[in-house]
Amino acid sequence: MQSTSAEIKSRQLQALAHQLQVLASRAEQLDRLTVTTGEQATYMRMLGTYHASWFMAAGRVMTPAEEPPVDQA
DSSP, X not given: OOOOHHHHHHHHHHHHHHHHHHHHHXXXXXXXXXXXXXXXXXXXXXXXXXXXXXXXXXXXXXXXXXXXXXXXX
């Protein structure tokens, strides 16, 4: 059986509509993931700050304090 050009065009339009639907779905998913990534970046920055603070505090505790020089008068 030969397909008429109207049938071919109809199948192509259906395939194109399906591809457009998939594209729209993936664009929505990308938008949600972008928002989530933005929120996570804020928390990662806070975590980095906490980590640096703990590292500096541990360095201060573990390093012996320098004693001030004694004046010999």
